[in-house]
Structure formats: structure tokens, C-alpha cells
Amino acid sequence: MGFTVHLPTLLLLSVAINLLIGGLLWAIFKLRSRQHCFRLWALACMAFAAGTLFAGARAFIDAPWITVFLAHVFLGFSPFLVLAGLQRFSGIASRKTRRFRQVLRFSAAGYLLILLLSFQGDPLNARLLTALFSAALFSFAIYTLSKLDTTPSLPVRILKVLFTVHGVLMMSQALVIGVDWLGLNQTNTDFLLRLILINHILLASATTLALPLLAFTQSEQRLRIMAERDGLTGLFNRRSLFREGIRAFDNAAQSQAQLAVLMMDLDHFKQVNDRWGHAAGDEALRLVSRTLRHELRDDDIIGRVGGEEFAVVLRITGDDDVRIITHRLLEAIATNGQEIQGLPLYISASIGGVEKADRHKTFADMMIEADSALYNAKNKGRNRVEFEQLPPETTTP
Incomplete structure (x- = not known):
């Protein structure tokens, strides 16, 4: 029995899930307006949904500026916004952190420039570039999580696993595209890319659900410290x-x-x-x-x-x-x-x-x-x- 995937249904499901989760995160941001990380994570969900919609529109319109360039701008900046939210959430301000943010900005600018120069050729160029850019961003996200001091550490471990698998998945997508370019692939590339897309959607949804857990855990930790510790000395009250x-x-x-x-x-x-x-x-x-x-x-x-x-x-x-x-x-x-x-x-x-x-x-x-x-x-x-x-x-x- 063969395994078939109805791509339009898959894309619509992805859009609906990310819009729902994005709306939830935006509502949390409105309730907790001081935590701007929720706004960035909500925008990440909406960017992923927009990118998916624009990419899916390729079946109906022939407009590469929309279905390739604009789609991959949103798809690439979705993990970028997730990472920006983690940076805002961590609240770590140091010279190394500022340098790290500058590197991210230059990387994003480079991504946009290369995407602009290459998208009108083979659409796989944009997919390869977005996959490599996303894999790099997930690596940076794992690094950011390693700097967090959050108890309990379960949400951090969950996100590290999700980011690791996500990064490996994006590298796998880049590898599949690269092998196809070299003419070494003897399998159905479209099937493999659809399979990767399914896992990508599942991981993106799981990640956006785990991010609020991380924030709520840290809030609970802060409240516990306030309840248990003397505010002046940090000793037990x-x-x-x-x-x-x-x-x-x-x-x-x-x-x-x-x-x-x-x-x-x-x-x-x-x-x-x-x-x-x-x-x-x-x-x-x-x-x-x-x-x-x-x-x-x-x-x-x-x-x-x-x-x-x-x-x-x-x-x-x-x-x-x-x-x-x-x-x-x-x-x-x-x-x-x-x-x-x-x-x-x-x-x-x-x-x-x-x-x-x-x-x-x-x-x-x-x-x-x-x-x-x-x-x-x-x-x-x-x-x-x-x-x-x-x-x-x-x-x-």
C-alpha cells in the first residue's frame, strides 16, 4: 500500500493550526504585555502561516514574486522571530549578546539578498536557501536555550530536542535538494520533500506550544522565589x-x-x-x-x-x-x-x-x-x- 499525501489539505491544515496558535500567543501577549516574547512568537506563527499560503498559491497563480520570494521571506523569518523571542525572553544583555544579535541581523540581510538574486531561477534554490538559513537559526536557538537558568528544566530540554530535530530536518531537506541537483537521487524527490514538510509542520506546531510552557515555568519560578526568599538578602524568609x-x-x-x-x-x-x-x-x-x-x-x-x-x-x-x-x-x-x-x-x-x-x-x-x-x-x-x-x-x- 503506497503512502500518499494530499498537499493542499496539508497546507491548509498547517495554516489553520499556526493561525490558531498565533492567535493564542497574541492573546497571551495582550494579557501579559510586558512579555514581548509572546508577540514575537505570535508573529512567528503568522509568518509561517503566510509563507505556507503564498507557497501553496503556486498551484493557482504564476507569480514567483509571491509564490517563491515572498513565501520564503515569511518561511525564513518564522524561525528568526522564534529566536528573537527567545532572546527577548532570556533578558541577557552583554557585549557577547549584542554581537550575537548583530550577526543575526547580518545573516537575515544576507538571506534576503541571496533569496532576491536567486528565486527567479529554479524554485528549489529558495527552498535550499531557506532550509540552510532555518537550520542555522535553530542552532542559534539551542545556544540561547543553553544560557537560560530555568527550574524545572523540562521545557528547556523539550525545546532543545525540538530545535535539534527541526535543524536536522532542515539539513535533510537541503541534502535531498543538493543530491537531486547532482543527479544522484534515484528516489522520488517530491515525495521526500512532502514527507519532510509534514514533519516540519508537526515540529513547528509542537514548538509553538512548548514556548509558552517555557515562559510560564519561569514566571512560576520567579513567583516561588518571591514567596520563599527575603527580597533584600536573597536568603530564606x-x-x-x-x-x-x-x-x-x-x-x-x-x-x-x-x-x-x-x-x-x-x-x-x-x-x-x-x-x-x-x-x-x-x-x-x-x-x-x-x-x-x-x-x-x-x-x-x-x-x-x-x-x-x-x-x-x-x-x-x-x-x-x-x-x-x-x-x-x-x-x-x-x-x-x-x-x-x-x-x-x-x-x-x-x-x-x-x-x-x-x-x-x-x-x-x-x-x-x-x-x-x-x-x-x-x-x-x-x-x-x-x-x-x-x-x-x-x-x-
């Missing part, structure tokens, strides 16, 4: 610290692992704000947060729980000495906080700590005792560490 602390406490209870909680307060911080201004105070808070990140491990939990109050949950291993760690923190803060942005702030801190014991039934119990130890440290002179002492052991007869 109070709610997130308690959530992560409870999880660490439960894991430590199940595995009989050691755990410590530290409460830290910057000494005389109100005087810093009153004397040097809130901008200096904010910079001091950012410096302390950077110091904590630098001195502690990646799996330690650090949060800002109040104005100048911080909390740390330490997962203790056999070689760790919590008291040594806390004294190292005090020294680092005092050293780094002597001068901030040219101002002699002389930041210091007091720390209260507690190590997990059988009497602690919840993470909140440890936080209460660490806060009590912090109160003792501040009463005993500040810029010091105090640990909540274990109660006397009781025995039953």
Missing part, C-alpha cells in the same frame, strides 16, 4: 526557613543525625540606621548574608527571620564542632563589617545556639531555646556566642 527547618528536624530524628540551630542578631543595628541611613543598613544586611553563605555549607539552611535577625540550621557531621563554626562566623562578620562602602560601620553580631537533644520534640522547641541563648549572649556583652545548656539528667529508680 521566616516561613521558608521554618518549613526547611522542620524537614531537616524530621530527617535528623529519623536518622538519629545531629542538628544545631543558631539565632543571630546584629549588635546595635538601630544605631547604624540612625547614624548612616537605611541604605547603609541594607548594605550591611546584604554583607552579612554573603558572609553566611561563604562561611557555611550549601546544605546548611540560612534565613532572615526579622529586621536584623538571622537563623541557621546546621546539619552536623562527625567532624563538626558547632562552637568553632559559630566563633568563625563572628570573626568573619566583624572583619568584613568594619567598613562597608567606605563607612566605618564596625558591624558585629551575637549568636545563640542549641544542639538537638531528646527533649526537643519539634523544630520550634529548638528555635525557642536558640532565641533564649541569643538573649543571654546579648545580656552578657554582645559580640559573643552562648549555647543553651542541657538540663540536668534525671534518672528513674
Whole structure:
């Protein structure tokens, strides 16, 4: 049984699908007007639909300016607009990015010039040129995706696969046309090109559906960061610290692992704000947060729980000495906080700590005792560490 493709039906289906998806993306752009990537992606769909319509009109009119030149202008600029949308979406502004955009503009200008000079000959010239141009654009798109830091990474991986397959497909189309030119092809070139067109349409539709998923995933990631992180320091906020602390406490209870909680307060911080201004105070808070990140491990939990109050949950291993760690923190803060942005702030801190014991039934119990130890440290002179002492052991007869 032979495989036949009714090309007009295929082209009309492609136009309808891309117009529907383009309309959806345009509606999203209107709802989220700050995200101009959706407008570019909508235009990419409409350009693909227009190019397909103009190319299909060759069966009804003999006008190469429309059915070849104009058709391939739109078909070539459809992936160009997809890539432009990715560039806008990434929001990366650097010298390398600007140079990259200049290369793209020159490539697009070169594509138009060569297309203008060659389209009146064999129509396959335009198809070959558009296939090579599209393959190059999909390669650039994969490069752009590799620079994105998006969690979860599934939409990026999906788009990389789609762009890779799409690029390979365009190179295959160029190869089929090239082999036909050389007279080495013994198969039905028209059938192969139609088969490639089917896959091209399917991939284009899948790509335009995956692009909003990428944008929505990043928006969700930003909202999650805003909900979980302190806006000034980037550390966990109070709610997130308690959530992560409870999880660490439960894991430590199940595995009989050691755990410590530290409460830290910057000494005389109100005087810093009153004397040097809130901008200096904010910079001091950012410096302390950077110091904590630098001195502690990646799996330690650090949060800002109040104005100048911080909390740390330490997962203790056999070689760790919590008291040594806390004294190292005090020294680092005092050293780094002597001068901030040219101002002699002389930041210091007091720390209260507690190590997990059988009497602690919840993470909140440890936080209460660490806060009590912090109160003792501040009463005993500040810029010091105090640990909540274990109660006397009781025995039953």
C-alpha cells in the first residue's frame, strides 16, 4: 500500500493550526504585555502561516514574486522571530549578546539578498536557501536555550530536542535538494520533500506550544522565589526557613543525625540606621548574608527571620564542632563589617545556639531555646556566642 499525501489539505491544515496558535500567543501577549516574547512568537506563527499560503498559491497563480520570494521571506523569518523571542525572553544583555544579535541581523540581510538574486531561477534554490538559513537559526536557538537558568528544566530540554530535530530536518531537506541537483537521487524527490514538510509542520506546531510552557515555568519560578526568599538578602524568609527547618528536624530524628540551630542578631543595628541611613543598613544586611553563605555549607539552611535577625540550621557531621563554626562566623562578620562602602560601620553580631537533644520534640522547641541563648549572649556583652545548656539528667529508680 503506497503512502500518499494530499498537499493542499496539508497546507491548509498547517495554516489553520499556526493561525490558531498565533492567535493564542497574541492573546497571551495582550494579557501579559510586558512579555514581548509572546508577540514575537505570535508573529512567528503568522509568518509561517503566510509563507505556507503564498507557497501553496503556486498551484493557482504564476507569480514567483509571491509564490517563491515572498513565501520564503515569511518561511525564513518564522524561525528568526522564534529566536528573537527567545532572546527577548532570556533578558541577557552583554557585549557577547549584542554581537550575537548583530550577526543575526547580518545573516537575515544576507538571506534576503541571496533569496532576491536567486528565486527567479529554479524554485528549489529558495527552498535550499531557506532550509540552510532555518537550520542555522535553530542552532542559534539551542545556544540561547543553553544560557537560560530555568527550574524545572523540562521545557528547556523539550525545546532543545525540538530545535535539534527541526535543524536536522532542515539539513535533510537541503541534502535531498543538493543530491537531486547532482543527479544522484534515484528516489522520488517530491515525495521526500512532502514527507519532510509534514514533519516540519508537526515540529513547528509542537514548538509553538512548548514556548509558552517555557515562559510560564519561569514566571512560576520567579513567583516561588518571591514567596520563599527575603527580597533584600536573597536568603530564606521566616516561613521558608521554618518549613526547611522542620524537614531537616524530621530527617535528623529519623536518622538519629545531629542538628544545631543558631539565632543571630546584629549588635546595635538601630544605631547604624540612625547614624548612616537605611541604605547603609541594607548594605550591611546584604554583607552579612554573603558572609553566611561563604562561611557555611550549601546544605546548611540560612534565613532572615526579622529586621536584623538571622537563623541557621546546621546539619552536623562527625567532624563538626558547632562552637568553632559559630566563633568563625563572628570573626568573619566583624572583619568584613568594619567598613562597608567606605563607612566605618564596625558591624558585629551575637549568636545563640542549641544542639538537638531528646527533649526537643519539634523544630520550634529548638528555635525557642536558640532565641533564649541569643538573649543571654546579648545580656552578657554582645559580640559573643552562648549555647543553651542541657538540663540536668534525671534518672528513674
